[in-house]
Amino acid sequence: MAKEIEEIAGITTASNPAKAEEDFIKGLLAAAEFKNDEALRQPIIIKRAGKEYFTFTIRPLSNEEFQTARKKATKYMPNPQNRKLPPIEKDFDNAAFHYWLIYFATIDEDREKVWNNAELKKQFSLIQPIDSIELLLMPGERTRIVDIIMDISGLSADEELTTEDAVKN
Numbered sequence: 001m002a003k004e005i006e007e008i009a010g011i012t013t014a015s016n017p018a019k020a021e022e023d024f025i026k027g028l029l030a031a032a033e034f035k036n037d038e039a040l041r042q043p044i045i046i047k048r049a050g051k052e053y054f055t056f057t058i059r060p061l062s063n064e065e066f067q068t069a070r071k072k073a074t075k076y077m078p079n080p081q082n083r084k085l086p087p088i089e090k091d092f093d094n095a096a097f098h099y100w101l102i103y104f105a106t107i108d109e110d111r112e113k114v115w116n117n118a119e120l121k122k123q124f125s126l127i128q129p130i131d132s133i134e135l136l137l138m139p140g141e142r143t144r145i146v147d148i149i150m151d152i153s154g155l156s157a158d159e160e161l162t163t164e165d166a167v168k169n
Contacts (some may be wrong), residue, residue, distance in 0.1 A: 040152050041107065044145055046137070054136075058145065060153040061101065069100035083156035098146045099130035102137075105149045 040060050046053045059071075073096035076087035103115055115132045126132055133142070150156055 042148055042152055044148070046141065047108050048138075054114060056114050057107045058102070058105040058149055058152070059107055061105050061149060065104045066101070066153075069097055069104055072100050073097035074143065095134075095142075097132045098142050101149055102142065102145055103130055105153075 004069075009159055041057050043055055043057050045055045053119065073093045074089050075091040077090040079085035079088050103111065106115060114136075115129045117132065120126065124135060137145070
């Protein structure tokens, strides 16, 4: 099992402890760059009845991006206990949450080209960037895309994560 951990983390055991430490640090820094890892990106092709309409690429999301999406999809109200206390959740819009997840997960280049498309916004009088996601994607497509985002972000609900899997992943 130790060998598997070494292979996964890209750490080589060396007789030189400084080299092992350097490899370890490189592994940590590489792991922190998951949002930019080309291998984790997933192209999405929107195809209906055999006709391809458009494509875009998604990437894993950070915890901060998940939290931002949740905040944007939540309406708040003054705290009834005391207005000086932080506001409390009034309503959570699950569909808007999914739209924001798709928006944030789309790579920058495709986000501008597809969701922030000036001609599309003008043609349909769209205000928020997520309005284009609601317009262009069918509900089932949105659900499947969110499932892929969760999967590539390490949040797949399809599998139970064992201790051994956690170490491998």
